[in-house]
Amino acid sequence: MLRTTTCGALTIANLGESVILCGWVQKSRDLGGMTFIDIRDRYGITQLVFNMDDNKELCESARSLGREFVIKASGLVVERSNKNLKMPTGEVEIKITALEILNAAKLPPFLIDDETDGGDDLRMKYRYLDLRRNPIRNNMILRHRMAQSVRRYLDGLDFIEVETPVLIKSTPEGARDFVVPSRMNAGEFYALPQSPQTFKQLLMVSGFDRYFQIVKCFRDEDLRADRQPEFTQIDCEMSFIEQEDILNTFEGLIRLLFKDLKGIDLPEVPRMQYADAMRLYGSDKPDTRFDMAFVDLTNLVKGHQFPVFEQAELVIGINAKGSAHYTRKQIDELTEFIKRPQIGATGLIYYRHNEDGTIKSSVDKFYDETQLKVWAELMQSEPGDLVLIMAGGTDKVRKQLSELRLEMGTRLGLRDKNKFSALWVLDFPLLEWDEESERYHAMHHPFTSPKPEDIALLDTNPGDVRANAYDMVVNGTEIGGGSIRIHDRTLQALMFKHLGFSAEEAQKQFGFLMDAFEFGAPPHGGIAFGFDRLCSIFAGLDSIRDVIAFPKNNSGRDVMIDSPSTIDEKQLKELQIKTDLR
Amino acid sequence: MLRTTTCGALTIANLGESVILCGWVQKSRDLGGMTFIDIRDRYGITQLVFNMDDNKELCESARSLGREFVIKASGLVVERSNKNLKMPTGEVEIKITALEILNAAKLPPFLIDDETDGGDDLRMKYRYLDLRRNPIRNNMILRHRMAQSVRRYLDGLDFIEVETPVLIKSTPEGARDFVVPSRMNAGEFYALPQSPQTFKQLLMVSGFDRYFQIVKCFRDEDLRADRQPEFTQIDCEMSFIEQEDILNTFEGLIRLLFKDLKGIDLPEVPRMQYADAMRLYGSDKPDTRFDMAFVDLTNLVKGHQFPVFEQAELVIGINAKGSAHYTRKQIDELTEFIKRPQIGATGLIYYRHNEDGTIKSSVDKFYDETQLKVWAELMQSEPGDLVLIMAGGTDKVRKQLSELRLEMGTRLGLRDKNKFSALWVLDFPLLEWDEESERYHAMHHPFTSPKPEDIALLDTNPGDVRANAYDMVVNGTEIGGGSIRIHDRTLQALMFKHLGFSAEEAQKQFGFLMDAFEFGAPPHGGIAFGFDRLCSIFAGLDSIRDVIAFPKNNSGRDVMIDSPSTIDEKQLKELQIKTDLR
Structure with missing residues (x-):
């Protein structure tokens, strides 16, 4: 065993114990014949003490350690004379009897501290050092805890997590797809999913009843806004439900997360019509703080x-x-x-x-x-x-x-970032007019169900048709949205027609889903939450970048691993593609 | 609310209750003036009963229902005269007072039953119907439970689940990468990860101490064997550990899974040297049943x-x-x-x-x-x-x-599929000679640490160098493997040299990792389990295909959604690539 305990565990209760600690040198200072070293790991910081009079060689070797050296230190837990009650380990120090350098360290290019002197570019290039800093690492721990809470809640309500495929098919609706050339089917491409939408609907047709997945999704968009080409969703779907069931179930989830992660009892989430949100706040995601x-x-x-x-x-x-x-x-x-x-x-x-x-x-x-x-x-x-x-x-x-x-x-x-106000916005329009393409687009997506009482308007006033669609908004940010879906082939075909698809195109692109609707599709609906965004809200951050371990920059580059990059001619040949730079 | 309860919930304790059920028509039979319908959902099957004498119209509408119709049925829970004690709901039936068809269904192309008459191709084309069958759906539920157990165990041991990127960089080692052309960086490509190996090592450099992830990985290989282009791993890494710590930690995981999923107390897992496994069983994954x-x-x-x-x-x-x-x-x-x-x-x-x-x-x-x-x-x-x-x-x-x-x-x-025998195989060779490329390849991967006592052999007898590498084998199938990693730049560079990399190539491909090792990398090691394979073993299946909701066939095609497919000329233009078919 390399260590007997971690750097966050020892307290006055451990006095007199022989321990071995491993970690990084956070800082070191010499005081007369003594040397004090703070050793750091994920769990905390413990003070090591060396005494010239006791062991000159050991103390000198301690004085040779640089910042961020990785060491293994053995010694005895003793009481500190100069206690630091702000730290859990602050009442003790370790009187070191043996010291081993496990790995030396060059001077980091920026300070590994809560406040760092490293600029964004440097932090991203050396992200593995940036991740050593408490604020960033704590974001990752928060993210982990959030994922565990989400799963515990949904598992408890009989939701099943099902992995849907990452290599799927490109479709013309929505944002731009990332595509993956197929070697075995040369000339053809997979697409990376923008969401598992059609698959989760098929799982409802399969009778899975309650599905969820914390899942990576992909969008090849210009990244001006605070967006990442790959992002994570909490994706959910339920059968035999009405909108009310979904709102209640997922309001429960969000309230649990507020409780688990922030210790906040979020009050019942108010509801607002889309039309009212626009009339009263000029936005479909009003900040209701x-x-x-x-x-x-x-x-x-x-x-x-x-x-x-x-x-x-x-x-x-x-x-x-x-x-x-x-x-x-x-x-x-x-x-x-x-x-x-x-x-x-x-x-x-x-x-x-x-x-x-x-x-x-x-x-x-x-x-x-x-x-x-x-x-x-x-x-x-x-x-x-x-x-x-x-x-x-x-x-x-x-x-x-x-x-x-x-x-x-x-x-x-x-x-105030520490004040939270959540809101349901309901009854979004089904369609929105797009000036550029001169046709209606689905405001949510083409699978969203119109309100039954508005279906008749589809032919006469398509822009007035309301959808069974809902968003959850926290502090003016949309954290999730969903809808009751169409589960009837005829209505789905009508919807595609209104979106400008020919019957052939609709069948080619989404035939598998419309066919599935003919074999006994249950009424169903769902919701997806932006996991990164939700996490950034809980972390009190404006950007999602620092809740992602290895984010990409605004040009879609990972500057740490230097990706994307050129690939071998041999790889292109095998894929039977060529670059065609203009 | 569409339903008041599910089709698996009602027992004799609910006699006299008014209920509403939703589900699929599993089967129906007429007996004199009575009609009995079995209604099915994910949770079970309940018998509905209609009586000509009570309500002719209702009974006739029940008789008009076809298999797999989706219905909503309201009625009273009554005691069955002809009880079926093999079913949890078999003591009751529902005397129906109202019936609504939520969706009609065409006759399915194969029987929705435990034993089906559908061939493989048909089942895959209509996978959403295949997933209705108990054996397949139970596999997915098993998979879900397995994932929850894994997370509960590792979370309890302070492992943090961190999402690593899916869009990474192509590297020449290992299997063939799937690549993704970048639009914003035209002429360059991302690669999909074959494993998050380098990222999890960087997380150790970051001091995350204990990392895990249940994560999709990708390999563009010919799929003769029981392989899928996208597959799932339980990926783990620990710092400040020795091999013994890893073996103990993950033996614990596997034993927990056997307990949770199969109710089996797996005995302590025996250990065998690679050399002995080869000598005694001619295999590095002997079936020790x-x-x-x-x-x-x-x-x-x-x-x-x-x-x-x-x-x-x-x-x-x-x-x-x-x-x-x-x-x-x-x-x-x-x-x-x-x-x-x-x-x-x-x-x-x-x-x-x-x-x-x-x-x-x-x-x-x-x-x-x-x-x-x-x-x-x-x-x-x-x-x-x-x-x-x-x-x-x-x-x-x-x-x-x-x-x-x-x-x-x-x-x-x-x-016997119901008997289980697990085994650790230890001390794999570091390198294996590849006849075709006339050089040594890493048997595990280039980041695996040689045994310190064997490092001297690297120059003289590279094939004899043993690695700190281990596999877990269950019933003759490798379910997971890992190693203690190199955490020293010099040794890593030496390793790349032995694998035939020039210093420049090594720096270009893996410079970020070797650079990271200079900033204080802790000793670390890890393991990855094949989640699909493990699941198939627990499900008693020879193939991983039926533990994956939407698998691909041997040509890498998803025949249900018909993917991969051709994409628009516009998409290719934006990506600045061309197909180049030979």
Whole structure:
């Protein structure tokens, strides 16, 4: 045995024991004739002590150790005179009688410490050193615990984890597939799954009743946003259920995770219609840690010759409580914010509800104070509040004001990372119009069931058809979504038709699923959670990168192993493909 | 709620309850004015009863149901007059008051029954129907339970499950990689991992101490044997350990799985040197459900002018206890068996130890009975035994006799699927000579540590160097293997040199790992189990195919979804590759 215990285990209860520890040199200091070394492993840090008077050779060899050397140290557990009660092992130290260097270490290119001096590129190149740092390693432990909790919960509810294939078939719907040339079937390709969607539905047709999988999925997209080409989902499906069953089951999962991982009793998750979310927050994933809901002023403000409002389809405002003190400069900043190309607004209207009860607006030329008082009534503004108003086309202005609302939430400290607010958003539209391809796309995916009462609208007003689809949102981030699926061949064929598939194309791409529906498919539905995203929320991180052990950068590269890379001509020959660089 | 309970839940305790069940029509029969329908779901089967006299319309609609129709049935739990005590639900039936067809079903192309009339091709094309059959679905449930047990055990021992990347880098060692063209880095390719080997070693360098993962791996090999292009491993690694720690930890895992999944208390797993396994059983994965060990007769039989023995490097025999009654015809069958091209032997020598104590051999021309009695002593044969002897070059004859030993084991009923015998095989050779490439290959992989006492042999007798490598074998099948790894840059570089890598190649391919070793790598080692194989053993199957939900056929095709397939010209353009069919 190389060691008898770990560097996190010894306490005052072990006094007098002979122990052997293995680990990394965290730091070392000489104090007169003594040398103290902190030895670190995954479990903690223990102080080793060497004394020149006791054993000169041993103490000198301890003084020769560099940071991150791997050592094996044997000795006796003794009480520390200078106790560190902040550490579990802080009351003891090990009086060392034998020391062995298991491996030397070059000086790391950055500090292995909670706060490091390493930049992103360096950290990624030496990710194996970055992973030594507590914050990063703790993320991985959190991720592990999360996976165990998910499995325990779902296993307890009779869900079966089934592995679905990674080498599947490329389909034209959705994002871009990664493909894998087949050597045995030259000229043909597998695709890596964007999700196990069709397979989990087939498992329902097979009568598996309750399926889940924590599973890697793949999307070949440009990685501007916080995305990774490979990501992990908690993928679930249930048979003989209604939407209510799914919402209850998975609300239970999320509440368990909050309890297990954060010690938080998440209250019952409120539900909101998609249409209301868009109307009140301009977003299908509103951050409900704070309210600041939109108020519709359109009817109120029309007819006063103010061109911006006269031409607008929608005029909406938010009440930034207690912000009447905002200076002209601060309001200019907000205006700049919404004028940024990503948001693209043209201007901001506002009024200050002053502490003295007077109201001062940026459109005083068009509206007198009596009129503004009516606005204030509708806006429920009080002395001290600042109301921000935007106008324009409905979809556009909602999106823009949504951004401004989030910005104000941040400025007002209403978006605390340690506060959590979850929300179900329900009844998403089934289809959304795509300007570029000039056809409807499935908002969720082509297997989502329309609401039965809306099916008749498919032919006349496809954009108005609501789906049995739902998202869970935490702190303004979509952490999961799903739907009740179509389980009837005719309806599925109709859906493909509305998505612009010919009958032949639909059969070629998804015939196996539609055929399966003819052999007794049960009503079913499911949900998938973004495991990385959920983990990043629990870890209090904005990015998913540091909850992934070996992430890729924005160009899809793993800079540590230097991948992707060129491959041998021989490999290309065997696959019967050629590169064709332009 | 669509249903109030499942089809496996109702017993005599539920008499008088109003229930709603959903499921598939398993079978239906009419008896006078009554109709009985067995409704099936994952949890069981329940009998529904309809009575013409009570409700003619309902009963007639029940009579219209076909096999595999999906129905929802409401009714009252009543006691059965004709009880079936073999079924958990067999004491009750449901007197139906309302019936709804949730989905009709075409007649399935094969029987959904434990024994089916469907051939392999049909079963694979309609795998979603095949998965409805109990034996297949039970395999998947077994697999699920196995995964949960593995995780519970390893989590309990502080192992952390870490997801390693699927899109990695192609390396020339080992089997053929599947590759994935990169769009963002055109002309370059990712590879799918054959195992997370280097990543788990990096996690040890990171101080993760104990890692595991149940993980998909990929190998682009011709699939003659019972192999799948994608397969699953239980992948594990530990730091600051010696071989003994690994053997103990994972023997514990295997014993737990036997207990959890089969209710079997597996005894302590015996250990055998690789050299002994080869000498005694001609195999590095001997089936130890029976002994029938090889006996070396070489010295004994030489010098009697029998050319086959005179020219042989090795003469070995096995004692087929109680088989002296084998007829000439049966012995001819054995001779045919070993002459098959896969085995390639030229002939079989044997003697019968008759019940009357006489010994009759196929080489009586060269050996008299006195001499044969000495053979018998060495072979420990007794009246009633048949001894089978082969001769030739050492490696070849061992392999051939190993096949014959297994064949005799099967014939003698010594290879019962319900009996289990596990074995550790230790101290594998580090390198094996490859005739084709005229160089040594790593027997395990290039990261395996040689035994310290054998390192000196690397330059003089590379083939004699033993590795700190071990396999676990159950019933003659290798279920897992691993090794203590190299954790020193110099030794790793030496190893690559012996494998024919130039220093530049080694740095290009594995520089990240060798660099990592310079920053304080701990001593470490690990093991990986074939999850599919282990599952097939527990399920009593010869093939891994039916423990995989959606397997591929021998040409790497998924015939259900028809994959691989051609992809759009647009996709190829974006990836900047071309097919180049010959």
